[in-house]
Amino acid sequence: MKRFRIADLIFHVIMVLLAFVWIYPYLWLFISSFKPAKEIFTTFIPSRFTLEHYEFIFFMSGRLGRPFARALLNSIFVASTVTFSVVMTSAFVGFVLAKIRFLLARTVLNFILYQMLFPGFMFLIPLFMLIRALGLMNSYSALILPGLMSSWGAFMFAQSFKTIPDDYIDAAKLDGASRFWIVLRLMLPLTRSTASIVGLFTFIGAWDNFLWPLMVIKDYNKMPLAVLLATFNHEYAGYVGPIFAGAVLQTIPMVLIFLLLRKYFLQGISLSLR
Amino acid sequence: MASLKSREKRFGFGILAAYLTHTAIFWGYPFVWMVMLAFSRWRFVGKPSFVGLANFLRIFQDSNFIRVALNTLNFLAYLIPMLLLSSLLFAIALSKMRYFKTFVVMSFLVANVSSGVAYSIMFANLFAVNGPVNRFVYSLFGFTIPWFNHPQLAIFSICLIVTWKFIGYYGMIIYAGLQAIPTSVFEAARMDGASNWKIFWTITLPLLNPSLITVTVFATTLTFGIFTEPYMITGGGPMMRTTTFLIYMYDTAFRRINPSYATVVAIVAAAMSFSLVMIIRRIFEREVAFV
C-alpha cells in the first residue's frame, strides 16, 4: 500500500472534475428541459421547474401533426425488434460458423470478413432503390427488414463460441438436447457479454440511425424519434424547450440500456481488440 | 454417428441458407445495383443509360468533390491526433486512479451512447452565441467564439464534440491494451534503472501499438462516415468546409437528383477510406509479443 500523496489527491480531484465536465452537457440539457422557456439560456438553476415542455411533447405536439409520443413508440418498436432479431439470428449463425465443421461454414466466415471491408454508406442509395422497388417506402419494414440480420453480430458470436469447449455441446447432445436448446439455453448464457455487446451496439445503432430513416420515411406517423426531432428542430427552431425535452427523450433509452449493460460493455471492449 | 453428423449439417445448411438469403437481398442486390449505377446515368425515373467511366471522370473535374475531399483531410488532421492523444492520456490516467474509477469511466462512456441528433442539438445550443459556453467565455475575456460559424473553427468544433463522444470508448480500448501488458515487464525495466519517461517511450508505447492502431483505424473510418453533426448544426457550411462525403452524397442524390453520381461519390469515398486504413496499417503496425 502506497502512501497517499498530495499529488495523488490533486490528480484524483482533477479526474473527477473532468468527469463532471464530460457529463455537464447532459446535465445542462436535462435541467434546461425543465426550465421555463425564458430561463433556458440565462440561468443554470432556474427559478422554478416546469413540465410544460414535456406536456407539449406528449399532448400538444400531436395536434400540430408532430406526434412525439408516437415517434417514441416507433423508435422503441423498431430498435427492439431489430435488436431482438439480430441477437437471436446472430447466435444461431455464429453457432453454425463456430461449431459445425463443413465447407459452407468456412466459406461464409470468409465472406463475412470480406463483406466487412465495405462500409455501409456505399449501399445506402442502392438499398433505397431496393426498398422503393419493393414498395416499402414509408413503412416500418423499410426500417426493420434490412437490419434483421447482422454479419458483424454473427462474427462476434462465432468468435466467442469458439472459446467454448466442444465437450459442453457433446454432453448436452448426449442428454438429448435439440440444437435450438443448445444455442438458446447453453451457448447464449455462456457468452452473455457477447450477447450484451451485440445487443447494445445493435440497439444504439438502430435507435440512433438517422440518415436511413431520413431517406425512407416521409410520413410523420411512422417517423422514428430522431427524424421527427430533426424536422421539428428545423421547423420550430424557436421552441427550444420542447426541442430539449425531445432530445432528452431521444437520449434516455440509450443511456438506460448502457447503464444496465455497463458491466458487459466494459468486458466487450477488450473483445474489439481481437 | 454418421446420421447425427448429416443432421447437424442439415441444421447448418438451414441456418446459413436463411442468412444467405437475407444477405443476397439486402447486400447482394444493392451491390449489383451499386455497380450498375456507377456506370450509368439515371435520375430516379426511366431506364438507366450506360455512360462508361463518365461518372468517375467527373470526379476529377468536380471542384466540389475536391473541396469535400480536402475537408475530410482537414477533419482527419484534427480528429486523429485529438482522439489518439486524449484517449491515451485518459487510459494512462485511469490506470493510475485508485478511487472513483468507476464513476470517471462511466461519465466518459455515457457520452459515447449519445444520439447523433440529440447531441447535435445539445451542442449547437451549448455553443450558440448566447449559450452557456460563450457566456462563460464572454464573462472572462469579453468576446464570444463563433464555434460553428467560422470556416476553420467549425471543423474544429465538430471534431471537438466527436472527441467528447468517443474519448471514453477509445480510452477503454487503450486501457484494455495497457492492462494486458504484464507488470513484470515494467518491474524488470525499473530494476534496470530506467526512468518513467524512458519506460513510457521504449516499453509502454511500443507495446500499446495494437490498441493505438485499432483506435486510429476506428477514428479514420468514423471520419469518413460523419453526417449527422454537420447536417444538423452547420448544414455543410460555412464556405462548404463541413460538407463531408456523406452530406455530399445525400445532396447529390436527393437535392440534385443524381443518384448515379452520388453512388460514385460513395464508392470513391469508401475506396479512399480503405486505402488510408491500409496505409496506416502498413506503416505503423508492429507485431507485439509479451515475452
Added chain:
Amino acid sequence: MRRFWIFTLMLVVVVTFAATKLVFWTAPNPLQEEFWKEVISEWNRLRPDIQIEVSVIPAAASSEEAILTAIAAGTAPDISENIFSGFAAQLAEIGAIYPLDNFKEDFWKLVETRKMRNIVEGWKVKGHYYVLPIYSNPMLFWWRGDLLKQLGYDRPPRTYSEIYELSSKFTKPNERYVMQVIAGRNWWDRWFDFITYYYAASGGKAYIDAEKRKAVFNNEYGLKVTEFIYKMFKENHTAVELGTNPFYFGTILGKITGPWEINWAKETFPEVMPHVWLAPPPVPDDYPADLPVYTFADTKGLVIYENCKDKKAAFEFISWVFSNVEHDVLWIEKTRMPPAREDLVTNPAFAKFMEDRFFKAYAEAVPYAVPPALIDKTIDVQLSMTTHLIEPLMHLKGEPKDILNNAVKEVNKILF
C-alpha cells in the same frame, strides 16, 4: 322510409369506398398550416367523395429537399404548396409536376376569377403553367423606431452611408450592431440578402439572364452591393453571429423580413411591435431619393404532381379554394401574407386589412417586388453564391471586386 335508409347506407358505403383520397402537403409554417387545416376540413365536409388529407412537408433541412426525396422514393403527395418558381422549373424538368393549363378553360376561368392574369405570366415554364401562385411577399426592412428615436432619428436610414453613420452611434462590437446584413447560410437566404440588395440598387434589374443562362450581377450595382456587405463586416458594423431574435432583444436595430413574421411577433414581442418602422432595403448613396425602391418578392405557389391519382379532383379542390375571395381573406387573417392577386388594393374585401400598418406597407410594396430569376438550378446557383460570394465577404477573404467576379464565374459554370 326503409328504402331510403338502405339507399343512404349504400350511398355512404359506396362513397367511403369510392372516395378519392388526396394527400396535400403544406409549407412548414404553423400559420399556413392553420389556414389549410381550416379550409380543408370545410372541403372534406362538403365533398365526401374527394377527401383531402393534409400534412406538413416533412422537412428536416428544406421543403425542396423533402419533396425531391419523396419524388425519388415515389411517395410524393398529390398536391403541395410552398413551390417557388425556380423549383417548379426544376420539377417540370424532371417531369414530376402536371401542367395546370391542361385543364384548359377551367384553368383560365380560375385565373380570371382570382385576378391573376398578369401574375401567372411570370410563372410560365417552357410554355406551360405548372404553378398556381398563392402569395407574393415583398421583403421589407424592420427598424427599431424606439431605439432610433433615442439616437435622434425620426426616420429609418435610407442609404448605405446613412447606415454607416447610424452604426457609428450605436454599434459596440460583441454587444450590439446596427443591422443584420446576411440573412443566414441556407441557400434560400440569398433571396433575402444579396438578391434583395441587388434589386434595390439596380431598380429591379435581373441578376441572371434566364434566356441566355448567364449571371449578370458583376456590374456596377453588384459591385456596390458587394462593397457594402464587405464594408459592413470589415468595419464591424455587423457580425457573423447575432444570437436568437437579436432584433427584439435590441442587439440590432434593423433586419429584413417578410410579412409572415407579423402575427408571430405581435404575439411574442407585443412590447416591441408598436415601435417598429418599416422601410425598403437600403440603397447606394447615388440612388435618386424620389424613385421607388425595388425589393425581392418571395412568392410561392401550389402544384399538382404527375403521380396524382385523380388530377381532375385535385384541380376541383384548388378551384374551390381560390375562386372564393373569402378564403384569401382568411389567408391574410392567418398569415398576413399578400395573396398573389392583382386586385389586392382595390378589392373591398381586403379593405379592413389596410388598417394594419404592417400589412398595408407590404401590400403597397407588391408592385415594386421582383420575383427570383426563373432558372431550374436555383438551389445550386444560390449554394454557389453562398460559398463564393457571401461567405468570402463575411470572412473578408479577398477584395470585393475579385470575390464578385469569381462568384459570377462560378455561377456561370453551373448555369452553362
